[in-house]
Amino acid sequence: MGGVTVLSGGVGAARFLRGLLRVVEPTGVTAVVNVGDDAVIHGLDVSPDLDTITYTLAGAIDPDRGWGLSGETWRAMEQVRRYAAHAGIGEHDEVGNDAAGWFSLGDLDLGTHLYRTSRRRAGASLSEVTVEVASTWGLRLRLLPVSDDPVRTVLHDTAGRRLSFQEYFVRDRHEVEIAGVEVDGADHARPAPGVIEAIRDADAVVVAPSNPAVSIGPVLAVPGVRDAVEAARDRTVAVSPIVGGAALKGPADRLLRELGHRADVVGVARWYASLASVLVIDRVDEVLAAEVEAEGMRCVVTDTVMATPGVDAALARTCLDAVGAAT
Amino acid sequence: MGGVTVLSGGVGAARFLRGLLRVVEPTGVTAVVNVGDDAVIHGLDVSPDLDTITYTLAGAIDPDRGWGLSGETWRAMEQVRRYAAHAGIGEHDEVGNDAAGWFSLGDLDLGTHLYRTSRRRAGASLSEVTVEVASTWGLRLRLLPVSDDPVRTVLHDTAGRRLSFQEYFVRDRHEVEIAGVEVDGADHARPAPGVIEAIRDADAVVVAPSNPAVSIGPVLAVPGVRDAVEAARDRTVAVSPIVGGAALKGPADRLLRELGHRADVVGVARWYASLASVLVIDRVDEVLAAEVEAEGMRCVVTDTVMATPGVDAALARTCLDAVGAAT
Numbered sequence: 001m002g003g004v005t006v007l008s009g010g011v012g013a014a015r016f017l018r019g020l021l022r023v024v025e026p027t028g029v030t031a032v033v034n035v036g037d038d039a040v041i042h043g044l045d046v047s048p049d050l051d052t053i054t055y056t057l058a059g060a061i062d063p064d065r066g067w068g069l070s071g072e073t074w075r076a077m078e079q080v081r082r083y084a085a086h087a088g089i090g091e092h093d094e095v096g097n098d099a100a101g102w103f104s105l106g107d108l109d110l111g112t113h114l115y116r117t118s119r120r121r122a123g124a125s126l127s128e129v130t131v132e133v134a135s136t137w138g139l140r141l142r143l144l145p146v147s148d149d150p151v152r153t154v155l156h157d158t159a160g161r162r163l164s165f166q167e168y169f170v171r172d173r174h175e176v177e178i179a180g181v182e183v184d185g186a187d188h189a190r191p192a193p194g195v196i197e198a199i200r201d202a203d204a205v206v207v208a209p210s211n212p213a214v215s216i217g218p219v220l221a222v223p224g225v226r227d228a229v230e231a232a233r234d235r236t237v238a239v240s241p242i243v244g245g246a247a248l249k250g251p252a253d254r255l256l257r258e259l260g261h262r263a264d265v266v267g268v269a270r271w272y273a274s275l276a277s278v279l280v281i282d283r284v285d286e287v288l289a290a291e292v293e294a295e296g297m298r299c300v301v302t303d304t305v306m307a308t309p310g311v312d313a314a315l316a317r318t319c320l321d322a323v324g325a326a327t
Numbered sequence: 328m329g330g331v332t333v334l335s336g337g338v339g340a341a342r343f344l345r346g347l348l349r350v351v352e353p354t355g356v357t358a359v360v361n362v363g364d365d366a367v368i369h370g371l372d373v374s375p376d377l378d379t380i381t382y383t384l385a386g387a388i389d390p391d392r393g394w395g396l397s398g399e400t401w402r403a404m405e406q407v408r409r410y411a412a413h414a415g416i417g418e419h420d421e422v423g424n425d426a427a428g429w430f431s432l433g434d435l436d437l438g439t440h441l442y443r444t445s446r447r448r449a450g451a452s453l454s455e456v457t458v459e460v461a462s463t464w465g466l467r468l469r470l471l472p473v474s475d476d477p478v479r480t481v482l483h484d485t486a487g488r489r490l491s492f493q494e495y496f497v498r499d500r501h502e503v504e505i506a507g508v509e510v511d512g513a514d515h516a517r518p519a520p521g522v523i524e525a526i527r528d529a530d531a532v533v534v535a536p537s538n539p540a541v542s543i544g545p546v547l548a549v550p551g552v553r554d555a556v557e558a559a560r561d562r563t564v565a566v567s568p569i570v571g572g573a574a575l576k577g578p579a580d581r582l583l584r585e586l587g588h589r590a591d592v593v594g595v596a597r598w599y600a601s602l603a604s605v606l607v608i609d610r611v612d613e614v615l616a617a618e619v620e621a622e623g624m625r626c627v628v629t630d631t632v633m634a635t636p637g638v639d640a641a642l643a644r645t646c647l648d649a650v651g652a653a654t
Contacts, residue, residue: 043444079438099445111406117370118426
């Protein structure tokens with residue numbers, strides 16, 4: 001079957017995919033997407049990474065926030081917060097504190113969650129709904145949740161609390177210290193239809209510049225996925241999400257440190273050495289290239305910060321070249 | 328304790344309550360509200376009658392539609408329908424066809440359902456959430472769902488289908504022929520805290536001009552409620568929702584006929600004779616007053632159509648006078 005398969009988190013993966021779609025036929029691209037961030041918020045099934053990718057590739061993402069839709073309105077959430085304020089419900093009060101309104105769902109974005117929730121309650125799988133949503137937005141790549149079963153990232157903070165990813169990331173603004181990460185449900189989850197084949201049969205597998213611990217980790221935790229990627233190691237290239245010792249977005253650097261890893265490209269190389277034969281790092285980290293190669297990966301140095309136009313497509317081309325895949 | 332307790336459905340009851348609050352102290356009014364119309368739509372807990380009353384009494388109801396909020400926007404639903412149209416999902420396709428978007432939830436109104444759903448998932452009862460929502464809107468009467476347990480009106484059509492109230496009323500625009508009505512869950516439901524006392528201790532009990540079969544019926548079906556109203560029969564007055572042989576709103580007339588009842592004030596009198604000592608009917612039905620009294624109820628004739636300003640308050644005063652309660 002060939003093509004390119006991208007193991008994906010949210011924002012960084014979405015930007016990488018946008019570039020990739022400029023250099024290869026969309027129908028040859030499969031994104032295998034993290035669902036560890038998925039959550040039930042106000043009773044609705046929310047899949048942040050799938051939606052970020054969909055909205056980004058549709059050109060509908062809010063460019064300033066980096067998540068959610070451009071031109072969004074917030075009437076529903078304003079009303080939620082009015083009730084919560086009147087009832088004196090705070091963000092940290094109790095189980096179910098999403099009532100406080102800390103997870104902002106835009107009015108238009110709510111349409112996606114309302115639809116997804118209805119479809120899933122009617123028996124449709126997350127994969128099926130994802131196809132329906134993505135094709136409505138005109139997407140032509142294949143977007144696959146890594147699993148249709150519940151797989152949930154759980155973070156343990158140093159105070160002994162169990163936090164869902166959204167509690168950690170959104171509610172607590174990733175300002176708490178993390179002692180460990182686990183992926184609930186992963187042991188019994190099955191890869192979604194097509195996931196293993198997409199990795200096995202791809203000309204190139206790319207590990208997108210996403211958080212290794214909480215975005216790519218849950219993808220690899222689904223039984224069969226890590227094995228499939230390891231078997232494709234020669235064709236697999238990872239892009240470091242750490243540039244100059246810091247995450248471009250989100251808490252990846254801090255989290256890697258808290259989990260006992262180096263928060264630089266060498267730390268990323270150690271994380272991915274068994275999975276990918278190549279690590280692509282940014283020019284600012286060129287001095288660490290030899291250390292990356294000492295971890296057993298070939299190191300390719302290029303521009304990786306996709307804020308500049310054209311960098312995304314060039315980065316995608318570099319990744320494919322690095323594992324000998326045609327563009 | 329005294330006060331006035333009103334057995335309530337949606338629109339008609341809301342208008343009656345608005346008038347009542349002009350003639351008695353709000354803190355002396357308790358509305359015991361139907362929950363048989365409640366539904367889970369797109370995964371959200373929707374309580375149409377409670378919300379119609381809240382929005383009406385807050386002066387926030389859309390005056391043209393008669394339901395939902397004025398100044399409402401529909402961005403979320405438009406997005407839902409975009410997905411459904413693209414996926415070819417129709418209103419009658421399968422279980423879970425709310426994905427088609429036939430139940431219109433406005434963006435601001437969604438805030439109410441999102442909040443309610445979060446609170447209930449966190450363990451709050453419907454009664455508790457109802458207090459939180461009503462007091463946020465500045466309401467001072469006591470608004471009680473008849474039960475915190477699931478009580479659901481189910482309609483059987485002549486084609487042998489089981490329909491939820493919203494499927495019948497909204498999706499099918501009450502254009503199907505009904506063979507029977509039952510109230511699922513009523514046998515095991517408990518009255519919400521305060522419901523029985525509010526009926527037992529009231530100076531006056533009013534059966535609001537709501538659909539006897541599908542609004543008041545489910546209220547009476549909760550164990551203990553019918554007995555409490557019958558015990559208060561001397562102090563109980565019903566307002567006919569049928570005027571000139573037709574329902575002012577909704578399918579009450581047609582439904583009464585389909586269920587084998589007369590669709591006029593005499594039919595209403597038969598329905599309520601064991602519960603209320605007085606039936607208030609509109610002047611257009613004056614000719615039937617003697618027939619109403621033959622059913623064993625005292626008949627009071629007045630203006631009952633609350634579209635005209637002032638009629639609501641006068642109607643409330645007439646009801647209280649009819650059972651000797653002070654205003």
